[in-house]
Amino acid sequence: MKILAMVKRVVDPEVKVKLTGDAQLDPSILDYKLNYFDEYSVEEAVRLKESGAASEIVVVCIGSGDAQKEIRTALAMGADRGILVETDEADRLDSLTKAKLLAKVVEREEPGMVLMGKLAVDSESNAVGQMLAALTGFAQGTFAFKCEVDGDTVTVGREVDGGTSDVKLTLPAVVTADLRLNEPRYASLPGIMKAKKKPLEVIDPDDLDADIDLDEPAIEILGYELPPQREAGEIVDSVDALIDRLKNKAKVL
Amino acid sequence: MKLLGEHLLDEEHVMIRETARRFAETEIKPNAMQWEEAGSYPRELHRIAADTGLLGVGFPEELGGAGGGALHLVMCVEGLMRGGSTGVTVGLGTHQIALPPLLHIGSREQQQRFIPAVLRGEKLAALAVTEPGAGSDVAGTRTRARRDGDHYVVEGEKLYISGGTRADELMTLVRTGDDPHGGLTFLLIPRASEGVQVSAPLRKTGWWASDTAEIRFDQVRVPVERRIGPEGAAFLALMRNFQMERISLAAYGVATAAIALEEAMRWSRERRAFGRPLTGFQVTRHRIADMATTVESARVFTLTVAAALDRGEYRVREVSMAKNIAARAAVEVTHEAVQLFGGLGYMRETLVERLSRDARLLPIGGGTEEIMKEIIARELDLRGASR
Numbered sequence: 204m205k206i207l208a209m210v211k212r213v214v215d216p217e218v219k220v221k222l223t224g225d226a227q228l229d230p231s232i233l234d235y236k237l238n239y240f241d242e243y244s245v246e247e248a249v250r251l252k253e254s255g256a257a258s259e260i261v262v263v264c265i266g267s268g269d270a271q272k273e274i275r276t277a278l279a280m281g282a283d284r285g286i287l288v289e290t291d292e293a294d295r296l297d298s299l300t301k302a303k304l305l306a307k308v309v310e311r312e313e314p315g316m317v318l319m320g321k322l323a324v325d326s327e328s329n330a331v332g333q334m335l336a337a338l339t340g341f342a343q344g345t346f347a348f349k350c351e352v353d354g355d356t357v358t359v360g361r362e363v364d365g366g367t368s369d370v371k372l373t374l375p376a377v378v379t380a381d382l383r384l385n386e387p388r389y390a391s392l393p394g395i396m397k398a399k400k401k402p403l404e405v406i407d408p409d410d411l412d413a414d415i416d417l418d419e420p421a422i423e424i425l426g427y428e429l430p431p432q433r434e435a436g437e438i439v440d441s442v443d444a445l446i447d448r449l450k451n452k453a454k455v456l
Numbered sequence: 457m458k459l460l461g462e463h464l465l466d467e468e469h470v471m472i473r474e475t476a477r478r479f480a481e482t483e484i485k486p487n488a489m490q491w492e493e494a495g496s497y498p499r500e501l502h503r504i505a506a507d508t509g510l511l512g513v514g515f516p517e518e519l520g521g522a523g524g525g526a527l528h529l530v531m532c533v534e535g536l537m538r539g540g541s542t543g544v545t546v547g548l549g550t551h552q553i554a555l556p557p558l559l560h561i562g563s564r565e566q567q568q569r570f571i572p573a574v575l576r577g578e579k580l581a582a583l584a585v586t587e588p589g590a591g592s593d594v595a596g597t598r599t600r601a602r603r604d605g606d607h608y609v610v611e612g613e614k615l616y617i618s619g620g621t622r623a624d625e626l627m628t629l630v631r632t633g634d635d636p637h638g639g640l641t642f643l644l645i646p647r648a649s650e651g652v653q654v655s656a657p658l659r660k661t662g663w664w665a666s667d668t669a670e671i672r673f674d675q676v677r678v679p680v681e682r683r684i685g686p687e688g689a690a691f692l693a694l695m696r697n698f699q700m701e702r703i704s705l706a707a708y709g710v711a712t713a714a715i716a717l718e719e720a721m722r723w724s725r726e727r728r729a730f731g732r733p734l735t736g737f738q739v740t741r742h743r744i745a746d747m748a749t750t751v752e753s754a755r756v757f758t759l760t761v762a763a764a765l766d767r768g769e770y771r772v773r774e775v776s777m778a779k780n781i782a783a784r785a786a787v788e789v790t791h792e793a794v795q796l797f798g799g800l801g802y803m804r805e806t807l808v809e810r811l812s813r814d815a816r817l818l819p820i821g822g823g824t825e826e827i828m829k830e831i832i833a834r835e836l837d838l839r840g841a842s843r
């Protein structure tokens with residue numbers, strides 16, 4: 204079985220972003236990383252390959268040329284080859300546009316399973332996986348903490364409100380990873396050295412013939428704003444004082 | 457914050473640092489305090505490190521290594537130091553100075569026999585050069601190896617040997633001839649040989665988790681096939697090795713200073729005095745500004761020299777400069793960090809206290825600050841009349 208693992212290059216959540224005068228992200232201090240949730244999905248793909256359930260792992264990313272670094276990171280973890288759908292406008296593509304592009308890659312590659320993070324830690328939309336499943340007609344198992352392949356089915360344990368639920372899907376399927384799925388490995392040095400030599404294909408989104416208009420992206424970024432400063436908390440010494448603050452200060456009662 | 461020197465790194469370097477950092481944060485950091493206080497860490501850690509390939513940096517793939525050059529090694533040190541223990545980082549790396557003579561002058565058969573097992577973390581190796589009467593002055597080596605049939609008989613004493621109390625193999629510098637430099641030879645001596653007496657770990661200022669040994673060789677019989685390279689070839693092999701050892705020590709300096717700076721910044725924002733955080737005083741801000749300037753310039757210089765080495769350039773002068781700049785940076789910045797921590801900076805529970813002790817070795821070990829200056833002066837073609 205072939206697995207497609209979708210990955211995104213995101214601003215390292217640990218970087219304290221700064222804004223420039225014109226309300227853009229200050230590029231001089233930005234650092235990028237492989238989206239955390241995608242690390243879980245790549246790890247799961249590698250485990251499925253190690254267990255014999257998968258035979259090939261293809262990493263797919265929509266992003267700028269710099270995103271080759273994130274693809275190589277996934278290759279170093281054990282994926283076999285990479286595909287970069289190269290565009291400098293990735294930030295301006297909405298979830299549906301991305302899902303349509305990825306659906307075209309799925310059409311070309313015909314995987315038995317697509318693994319991806321449940322969301323990207325920068326935009327936090329939690330949408331592309333579901334849309335991709337709808338567009339490709341694949342079954343979907345979202346928020347996976349468990350992913351067990353057996354023949355032509357996969358049992359996905361899902362994190363849901365108030366507990367968990369298991370769904371058994373017939374492959375091909377889209378599975379989106381949640382945090383408990385596994386513990387992503389760090390790439391070994393031989394893995395890193397090998398990643399350099401693994402094939403990485405760069406494709407032009409226009410060549411995918413998707414039903415989208417790349418010249419008119421749905422998103423226009425007007426500017427960035429930092430979240431408002433949080434005020435310091437207050438420790439009250441009695442329940443009465445608490446009720447008073449909730450009523451008169453927070454005005455929630 | 458994206459540091460200036462990052463432009464010298466490619467994605468492979470960055471990934472290696474990331475792997476080393478993650479290994480350090482999961483395997484070392486939670487235990488760093490305990491291992492430092494105990495003066496030792498589990499031998500098993502070498503196996504775990506080997507699984508990540510970190511032990512193999514700089515060694516060829518056919519010997520079980522991961523390949524790579526100076527920048528790879530520097531990244532590895534930067535990442536591993538994030539575990540917060542210089543001692544453990546040093547302990548995991550003693551083979552980086554012990555094994556290179558095998559690469560430079562050893563036979564294929566010797567390389568195959570000794571290197572892969574160490575890179576798999578199964579065997580430990582240490583470099584035994586320094587003696588009670590010969591440190592900076594390697595030509596003063598007195599440990600003798602006398603040929604007796606198909607054996608050498610070794611008699612002498614080595615001092616301050618990192619990893620010496622539990623290394624399986626000791627890359628030992630011995631004298632086989634009278635020429636001060638040309639009479640020096642490497643023997644790879646099993647620590648378990650009869651007549652090898654290893655002291656208890658020496659008690660020292662810093663680097664606690666790394667054991668340091670005094671080793672006596674009392675009529676130790678070593679098979680001739682354990683001679684590395686021909687007789688008299690050791691000095692040049694040792695000199696070649698120094699470049700890598702010193703650039704990696706520069707990396708220790710940079711990492712030590714960088715971590716101390718981060719700790720100092722965190723603390724100065726948190727700690728309040730006279731109704732404001734320490735950063736509320738201009739003198740603190742200026743102190744930290746100086747520390748940051750020191751760290752950043754040491755780092756850019758070190759990375760630049762490492763990159764030059766990887767391009768195959770002859771940079772003996774600059775390697776010596778990097779070692780001095782970075783060692784100084786570590787000593788100065790940790791000193792300032794302790795100062796900013798006040799009384800807490802003098803307590804064993806703080807990282808800056810440990811780093812300040814660890815840093816003190818950097819201008820001494822692997823060629824002292826003064827010896828580095830001797831080399832720089834020589835490379836500048838300044839000849840003294842002192843000899």
Ligand SMILES: Cc1cc2nc3c(=O)[nH]c(=O)nc-3n(C[C@H](O)[C@H](O)[C@H](O)COP(=O)(O)OP(=O)(O)OC[C@H]3O[C@@H](n4cnc5c(N)ncnc54)[C@H](O)[C@@H]3O)c2cc1C
Nearest residue numbers: 583584585586590591592616617618820821822823824826
């Ligand atoms: C914790 C630790 C770990 C070590 N690990 C190892 C190891 O694994 N293997 C190993 O072989 N060795 C090891 N060493 C030894 C270390 O490399 C030596 O201590 C170092 O080279 C200095 O030698 P020395 O101690 O004999 O000092 P000396 O050479 O006696 O120097 C004393 C002082 O004299 C100065 N001096 C000497 N010559 C000159 C000169 N020509 N001009 C001006 N000043 C001069 C020195 O700079 C120094 O300030 C270790 C040492 C320590 C403390």
